[in-house]
Amino acid sequence: MSGPATGGAPGGAPVLEVLEAGRGTTVQDLGRPGLAALGVGRSGAADRAALRLANRLVGNPEGHAGLEVTLGGLTLVATAAVTVAVAGAPCSVTVDGRAEPAYSCVRVPAGATVRLGTPSTGLRGYLAVRGGVDVAPVLGSRATDTLAGVGPPPVEAGTRLPVGRPRGPLPDVDLAPVSPPTGGDVRLRVLPGPRLDWCDPGAWAVLLATPWEVSADSDRVGLRLGGAELRRVRDGELPSEGTVPGALQLPPTGRPTLLLADHPVTGGYPVVGVVRSADVDRAAQARPGQRLRFVAG
Amino acid sequence: MRLLDCGDTALLVELADLDEVLALHAALLAAPPPGVVDLVPAARTLLLRTDPEAGADLDGVRRAVLAARPRPGARPDAGHVEVPVRYDGADLEEVGALTGLGARGVVEAHTAAEWTVAFCGFAPGFGYCVGGDDRLHVPRRRDPRTSVPAGSVALAGGFTGVYPRASPGGWQLLGRTDLPVWDLDRDPPALLAPGVRVRFVEVA
Numbered sequence: 001m002s003g004p005a006t007g008g009a010p011g012g013a014p015v016l017e018v019l020e021a022g023r024g025t026t027v028q029d030l031g032r033p034g035l036a037a038l039g040v041g042r043s044g045a046a047d048r049a050a051l052r053l054a055n056r057l058v059g060n061p062e063g064h065a066g067l068e069v070t071l072g073g074l075t076l077v078a079t080a081a082v083t084v085a086v087a088g089a090p091c092s093v094t095v096d097g098r099a100e101p102a103y104s105c106v107r108v109p110a111g112a113t114v115r116l117g118t119p120s121t122g123l124r125g126y127l128a129v130r131g132g133v134d135v136a137p138v139l140g141s142r143a144t145d146t147l148a149g150v151g152p153p154p155v156e157a158g159t160r161l162p163v164g165r166p167r168g169p170l171p172d173v174d175l176a177p178v179s180p181p182t183g184g185d186v187r188l189r190v191l192p193g194p195r196l197d198w199c200d201p202g203a204w205a206v207l208l209a210t211p212w213e214v215s216a217d218s219d220r221v222g223l224r225l226g227g228a229e230l231r232r233v234r235d236g237e238l239p240s241e242g243t244v245p246g247a248l249q250l251p252p253t254g255r256p257t258l259l260l261a262d263h264p265v266t267g268g269y270p271v272v273g274v275v276r277s278a279d280v281d282r283a284a285q286a287r288p289g290q291r292l293r294f295v296a297g
Numbered sequence: 298m299r300l301l302d303c304g305d306t307a308l309l310v311e312l313a314d315l316d317e318v319l320a321l322h323a324a325l326l327a328a329p330p331p332g333v334v335d336l337v338p339a340a341r342t343l344l345l346r347t348d349p350e351a352g353a354d355l356d357g358v359r360r361a362v363l364a365a366r367p368r369p370g371a372r373p374d375a376g377h378v379e380v381p382v383r384y385d386g387a388d389l390e391e392v393g394a395l396t397g398l399g400a401r402g403v404v405e406a407h408t409a410a411e412w413t414v415a416f417c418g419f420a421p422g423f424g425y426c427v428g429g430d431d432r433l434h435v436p437r438r439r440d441p442r443t444s445v446p447a448g449s450v451a452l453a454g455g456f457t458g459v460y461p462r463a464s465p466g467g468w469q470l471l472g473r474t475d476l477p478v479w480d481l482d483r484d485p486p487a488l489l490a491p492g493v494r495v496r497f498v499e500v501a
Contacts, residue, residue, distance in 0.1 A: 033348065036335040038487040039417035039424075048350075138481055148421045149462070150481075194301035194309045240418060242337030242344025244307045266339050266418035274304030277349035 014080035016129065016161040019113070022073025025155040026220075027133050028126075028261075029065040032141035032150075036242065036265045043145035046220055046261045046284035047124050050088030053178065054128035057085035057105050059170040064132030065142035067155065069125045071287075072118040074155075080110045082163060083130040083170070089122025089285060090180040103176040122181030122285040134164035146220050147262040181285035185211065188279045190294040193248060195270030198234045206230055207248075207273055208294050212256070216288040220262040222249075223286060229254035230272060240266040246275035246283070258292070260284050300362065303344065306353045310343045310362055315415055315427060318343050320367035322491065330361030338416040338491055340425075372413055373492030380459065380478075381500040382408075382450050386470035388438070392452060395435045395469075404499060406430045407471060412457060412495040417487060422461035422479030424489030429457060441467030448473045450497065457497075459489065 018025070028051060031044025045051035045068055052062040067074065072091045086093050086102045093100045094115045100106045102125075108114055116125055135142055135152045144151040155161070196204060206228050215224040230250055242265065243249070248256040249269040258275065259267075260283070273294065275283055286292060298321075299311040312318050322338045325345070329336070332354055335346040345362070347353035384404045393400035410429035417424050437453040442465065445451070449460040451468035460466060461479035478488045489495065 033334045033346075036337045036344075036346065037417060037491050038485060039419065039421045042335075139486065150421055191302065191304055194303050194311075239340035239342075241309065241339040241342040242303075242307075242335075242346070244304055244344075244346060246304055264418070265337060266416075271303065274302075277304060277306045 012080070013165065014078050014082045014163040016082070016133070016163060017077045017079065018074070018155055018157055018159040018161070019077060020073060020075040021156045021159070022069055022071065022116070024070035025074050026068050026144035026146065027065050027135055027142050027152045027155065027161070028068040028144065029142045030063045031143045031261065032139050035139060039265055040139060040148055040150055041145060041263060041265050043143040043148070043151065043262050044141070045126065047088050047126070047281040049281045050124070051126045051128070053103070053176055054085045054087040054126040056171060057087065057103070057174070057176060058083050058128050058130040059166065059168050060128060060130060060132055064128065064164070065135065066126050066128040066133060069116055069127060070123060072116045072125060074116045074127065075113060077113050078108050078110060082108050084108055084114065085128050086116060086125055087128075087176070087178070088125040089119035091119040091125050092117035101175060103178050105170065105174040121183040123287050124285060129163050130170070131164035131166040134162040145262050147264060181282065185291045185293045186282055186286045187293045187295055188283055189276040189297045190248070190273045191276065191297070193271035193273045195238065196272045198232055198238070198270040199250070199272055200231045200233045203230045203272065208296055212292040212294070214286045214288050214290050214292065218288055220260055222260050222263060223258040223283065225256050225258060225292065227255065230256065232270070238268055238270050240268040243267045243271065244274065246277060246280040247271045248273040248275070258283055300359055302355065305355070306349045307344055307346045308355055308358050308362065310345065312341060312343065315340055316370065317367070319373070319415060320369055320371045321365060323371040323373045324365045324367040325362070326373055328365070330358045333358060339418065340416075375414075375490055375492035377494045377496075378488055380450070380474050380476055380495060380497050382472045382474050382497050383501070384472040384499055386450065386472040388469035389471050392435055392469050392471065396432055398432060403433065403471065406433055407452070407457065408497050408499050412497075414489045414491050414493045414495060416491055417489070420461055420464055422487040422489065423458055424478070424487065424491070424493070425456045426458055426489065426495050427456060433457070435469055437467040438469060441465060445470065446473065448475060450474055
């Protein structure tokens, strides 16, 4: 097939054409704060620090939109020369089969194929393109909120993503020294939640003593955790109340759910603990089967 | 009033009832505490969220909440909306039986009352309308539906609301409206935003 899909207008803005989307790829920026009263959550990159880093590496403002890729498998072609960077879960990056480093500024010639492999640790990689992914914003953001159904649709094979106009110079640093997500237990600092008193007095100690395994049902909404059972001492329903990313909600099963970027704006399950905001990015990199350890503080 | 920490970036204010929530929400909307990016009213609580990257000053937020002087009965005033409804919902007869009003009586009570959107949640643009008629207090269905059509007008737990899009739901269905309550091309996109006063009008 030929035509504008593969050629792009001469001198026109580049377009990223997705050949394979992998297991789960969405457009994400830093989300849409300030709309919770209308029932719209913030959403945005699950690992915000990783998206910010990828953007910095290509000289973008940190809030530009990029691609959040789950466990790799993304393949795309650029219709014109672009500069990209990948951060987050460390995966192989190839351009027409040639290996390029992650956490680095990578030049991609027109027509070249970029492929992200499966990361060795962590879950979510972030591909930033110089100029940013320039799909139409929805309510001021290009983030895909998978729960609310707001923002661009999830990326799939055939999706065409326009690239914005670059602004400002490329940074002098072209390789960022970062510590990639750990492959072992993930330690997260947690504070007592507003409804810890819905549990028996020993629940906090159980939360801290238990290794919690991330379940396969986890997604951008939250991590379902398996481990011990936190016993509730109060029955009945809590009237729904506002929630935050990092909240550990306790459904009647007694096994907490750790809320992530696309969490519901309000929830009716008691929140027994809240992960420190600075640690939520690391929680979002935990893979199904990996274990979380909560430490007080 | 009880102030509860909700992690290192948010404060949950627990209040006696919804009237207190709405009054505090109105007071804080008029004078937002520094650093707060989201006020999330709910049935008994108001959540104040700060920007995690900006470095939260929760003590400052706490002081601002304690210093607020909500006027009892005050509600954020956000205008008035009429919602045209065809009262042909699947649960209308059952709500008539549950309330003892009969189907006609339910329609009359639902349309006679003035409702106010207290808060949104569940889905974008789903406004929880309160203050209607105490006789319309019915429980949720024991067996929630896996799909409730968009535009369904429903009742549960003293609230009424309109489903902005097809979704699972456990509320009792009274009827349907063609009025789009959620439209991304509108600013704000939610027709039933907190503080909006609502009247339901029967149409054939």
